[in-house]
Amino acid sequence: MDLNWWTLEDVWRKLRAGEEAVLADDAKQAIERCHGFLQETIANADSGAIYGVNTGFGDLAHTRVDSGSLQALQRNILLSHACGVGEDVPEAIVRAMLLLKVKSLSKGHSGVQLATVERLLTHLNEGLLPVIPSQGSLGASGDLAPLSHMVLPLIGEGELVVDGAVLPAADVLKAKGWAPIELGAKEGLALINGTQLMLGYGVLALQRLNKISAWADAVCAWSLEAWNGRSEPFDASIHELRNHRGAQESAANIRHWIEGSSWQKLPREQVQDPYSFRCSPQVHGASRHALEVAREVFENEVNAVTDNPLIFPESGRILSGGNFHGQPLALQLDQLALAAHEWGSISERRTFKLLSGRHGLPPFLVSNPGLNSGFMIPQYTAASLVSQNKQMCMPASSDTIDSSNGQEDHVSMGANAALKLWRVLDNVEQILAVECLVAAQAVDLKEGNGLAPRLAKLQASLRKEVPYVAEDCFMQPLMLGVRHWMFDAGEDGLFDR
Numbered sequence: 001m002d003l004n005w006w007t008l009e010d011v012w013r014k015l016r017a018g019e020e021a022v023l024a025d026d027a028k029q030a031i032e033r034c035h036g037f038l039q040e041t042i043a044n045a046d047s048g049a050i051y052g053v054n055t056g057f058g059d060l061a062h063t064r065v066d067s068g069s070l071q072a073l074q075r076n077i078l079l080s081h082a083c084g085v086g087e088d089v090p091e092a093i094v095r096a097m098l099l100l101k102v103k104s105l106s107k108g109h110s111g112v113q114l115a116t117v118e119r120l121l122t123h124l125n126e127g128l129l130p131v132i133p134s135q136g137s138l139g140a141s142g143d144l145a146p147l148s149h150m151v152l153p154l155i156g157e158g159e160l161v162v163d164g165a166v167l168p169a170a171d172v173l174k175a176k177g178w179a180p181i182e183l184g185a186k187e188g189l190a191l192i193n194g195t196q197l198m199l200g201y202g203v204l205a206l207q208r209l210n211k212i213s214a215w216a217d218a219v220c221a222w223s224l225e226a227w228n229g230r231s232e233p234f235d236a237s238i239h240e241l242r243n244h245r246g247a248q249e250s251a252a253n254i255r256h257w258i259e260g261s262s263w264q265k266l267p268r269e270q271v272q273d274p275y276s277f278r279c280s281p282q283v284h285g286a287s288r289h290a291l292e293v294a295r296e297v298f299e300n301e302v303n304a305v306t307d308n309p310l311i312f313p314e315s316g317r318i319l320s321g322g323n324f325h326g327q328p329l330a331l332q333l334d335q336l337a338l339a340a341h342e343w344g345s346i347s348e349r350r351t352f353k354l355l356s357g358r359h360g361l362p363p364f365l366v367s368n369p370g371l372n373s374g375f376m377i378p379q380y381t382a383a384s385l386v387s388q389n390k391q392m393c394m395p396a397s398s399d400t401i402d403s404s405n406g407q408e409d410h411v412s413m414g415a416n417a418a419l420k421l422w423r424v425l426d427n428v429e430q431i432l433a434v435e436c437l438v439a440a441q442a443v444d445l446k447e448g449n450g451l452a453p454r455l456a457k458l459q460a461s462l463r464k465e466v467p468y469v470a471e472d473c474f475m476q477p478l479m480l481g482v483r484h485w486m487f488d489a490g491e492d493g494l495f496d497r
């Protein structure tokens with residue numbers, strides 16, 4: 001943990017199991033310098049009111065708190081703001097939240113004790129993860145409720161997951177011989193002001209989306225082969241004329257997947273393919289571009305300080321502002337949900353075409369259709385997931401609501417955008433898995449052995465996990481098995497060029 005600029009790859013690497021996070025000397029110095037400056041300022045009788053340090057919070061900012069109650073003020077904010085409900089945040093996101101909160105605090109503009117930051121790192125390194133309900137943040141004064149739950153164990157409150165069991169934090173601290181942290185002035189506010197819930201979801205969503213983008217091109221090529229689709233729409237000359245980098249990348253990927261195909265040399269009965277094949281580079285590419293834009297925003301946020309007020313020891317100032325407002329993230333989280341949905345939407349259309357009984361393929365890709373329904377209903381499932389994604393792609397950031405008695409009168413709803421995005425990604429992964437399952441079945445039903453070599457490698461790998469369907473069988477395990485093979489089990493060199 002240092003003051004250097006982190007890329008998203010740095011974050012992903014640091015979150016891998018087994019890599020211990022340690023504060024670098026420059027980060028320790030920045031934290032201690034800022035904390036010392038804040039203590040000196042508070043000790044100065046002429047310092048006046050400082051928001052969140054010796055005042056109440058939100059609309060209570062005008063209420064002054066006496067010097068003897070500053071520690072109680074910070075403890076109270078954690079307890080009163082821990083109002084989350086709903087499903088728990090996944091452990092991978094919790095780990096990201098802890099790491100990203102420490103990164104922000106270590107910049108030396110928050111006024112926290114070094115011991116507080118080090119305790120957060122200890123929780124991360126030892127896998128003692130706080131239980132965080134996912135709902136309750138408006139994404140404006142940061143993710144107040146979720147972050148309150150995240151840091152409650154520091155003061156011996158809340159719950160922790162230890163080896164899969166949920167335990168009271170007080171019991172875990174006692175077993176470890178750790179005393180609860182005694183929060184100093186501003187510490188509670190610094191811990192719960194911030195965008196780490198939204199950011200944690202966004203950073204890990206981009207990691208998932210990178211894999212989705214790669215698989216979307218691969219499965220499109222797979223379906224193209226099975227459908228006897230035409231290769232001309234993927235010619236580089238077409239995409240050079242429009243000059244959208246995402247479309248160029250997608251077209252190049254699909255060209256590479258079908259390279260060496262004997263089936264591509266056969267004559268075609270159709271002059272043009274449906275849009276779900278012919279326009280796939282344009283659709284996939286637009287979604288790829290959304291990932292590039294979001295990457296810049298999220299990398300900025302990874303390296304930002306997003307609590308309030310902010311402390312500037314070098315200039316001797318403490319300034320209240322709005323860096324905790326989630327609007328930059330909310331807009332990108334909404335856009336990523338839409339981008340992901342489009343990969344799923346066009347995938348389901350290709351699945352539909354493969355089941356239509358055209359281009360030499362039997363209806364629903366099964367022998368003796370009628371007695372057998374084949375892959376009819378997996379397409380229903382994909383269509384259901386696409387439809388749900390459409391419903392969830394209403395931008396959360398278009399909404400706002402008045403809170404804190406009008407003091408917080410415009411909020412980002414970025415946390416809701418993050419939660420919706422995560423669900424959309426679940427759906428898109430399964431939609432792509434259905435197309436993959438159907439494309440592999442269609443390939444097995446084609447005459448000859450003309451499949452492109454790289455796709456044949458995919459086909460062979462998949463068939464080790466999921467069999468060809470000769471007659472109706474229990475479909476759900478096959479659908480889940482394909483998804484696991486694509487997104488959970490590792491690529492095992494399948495994408496090597």
